[in-house]
Each structure stands twice: as structure tokens, then as C-alpha cells.
Amino acid sequence: MVFCVDLETTILPKVRFLQDMGIKEDAIGRMLVKFPPFLTYSLYKKIRPVVIFLLTRAGVARKNIGKVIAVAPELLGCSIAHKLDGNVKYFLSLGISVRQLGEMVADFPMLLRYNVELLRPKYRFLRRTMVRPLHDLIEFPRYFSYSLDERIIPRHKVLVENRINFKLRYMLGSTDEDFSRRVRDAVVRRQRFESGIVCLPELRGNESVEQAPADACESFEDCDESKIMGNTFDEAKLNSSFQDQDCDT
Helix, strand or coil: CHHHHHHHHHHHHHHHHHHHCCECHHHHHHHHHHCHHHHHCCHHHHHHHHHHHHHHCCCCCHHHHHHHHHHCHHHHHCCHHHHHHHHHHHHHHCCCCHHHHHHHHHHCHHHHHCCHHHHHHHHHHHHHHCCCCHHHHHHCHHHHHCCHHHHHHHHHHHHHHCCCCCCHHHHHCCCHHHHHHHHHHHHHHHHHHHCCCCCHHHHHHHHHCCCCCHHHCCCHHHHCHHHCECCCCCHHHHHHHHHCCCCCC
16 A cells, blocks of 8 residues: 555656656656666655756757757766856856757766866867867767767877868767778778869768768767657657645655
């Protein structure tokens, strides 16, 4: 009986809240297996405040909020005051707009969980040493997930030595074998261009038509929106759930 009451008053409202965000039932199940502490959090004191923060302060669009929570439920365990707010302020201080940040979080939800002090040297290297525009970071926020010493610096060195350039997702998201192949192919294209065999549009085109490597996503299944989100996003129900604060679970 106690379990039934707990299920009805504590667990079901949280599951309905996730459903109102458009998350599929099987995705909710995977989310709870991945992050069981979710069930221990207060819906009104913990879960909803974080969701509202992501929507209003981090710029996440309502159509993307379900995907963000399903892929990175750990965000719900983060302190707004001591973690999320500071991270949002850091990214905005770089010149990233709220809308752009929301798109970055939707693309890579774990972005807001990183320690800012670990992000700073990676950002400095991107801008000062690699001389990359801010747009590259906005386009590929997963850049921050790679080790500076073990991945970013060594691969940048290879590109510099071979006088070639890749988009960040190709530079960092490939396996060592695939990266080496891409470098060899790019060097051949560069040499052909320098010898006048190939024109610049063809040189650029070869790179632009390449597909993103499969391992550019930490878990392709987790990032597959069709496996996370239902066909309909019930904004009316979500709005209602934000307004209904008669109980504290």
C-alpha cells in the first residue's frame, strides 16, 4: 500500500511531467535506468526549476527541452546557483547569444555540466592558437568534451604540419584511423590544387560533402531524436504543469 501511494503521489507526476515535454515512454524508461536519482528529486523544488532555467536563462527552445532532459537527466541534479547559472554566464561572456547557447545545449546537453575552469584553456587554445572563429564552437559545442592534451593539441599539430584544415567535427570526432585517412586524402587534394590539377571549388567540395563520423556523437542512440521524442509536443500541458504548484513532490 505504501508503494502504491508513493507511486501515485510521487513518481507518476514526474513521469507525466516528462511526457508533457514530449518524451516517449521507452525513452523515459532508459532515462530512469541511466539516472535513478531523478525519482528522488522534488518535482516543484528541483526538477521544474531546472527545466524553467534551461528554457528561460539557457535559451533552450521548448521543442528541444524534452530531448535535452532525456539525453542528459544529470542536469536535473545540478545546482542552479552553484553550477548552471555560472556556466551560462561564462558562455554568454564569450559573445554567444542566449539563442545560440540554447541551440548548443540542444546539440550537446552535457555542455552545462563541465567545470568552467576546465573550459577556459580549451577556449583559449581554440581562439588564440588555432585561430578559429567563435562560430566553429557554436557549430560544434562537443569540442569541449575532448581532452586538450590528448586529442585537441595533437590533432591540431598534424593539421598545421600538413598545411590543411578540417571542421572541428572532422578534426576531433574521428577515430585515429579515420583521422589519418582524412589527413592523407586532404594532403593529396592540397598537392593537386597547388600543382594546378584541381580548382578551388572542387578542393572545398570534397571536404564539404563528407559525412560526420559515426563516433562524433558519444552515443548515437541517445542523440537520435526519433527514439526520444514523441510525435506531438504538448505545450499546453507543459504550460499547465508549470502553473500548477498546489503540491510538493
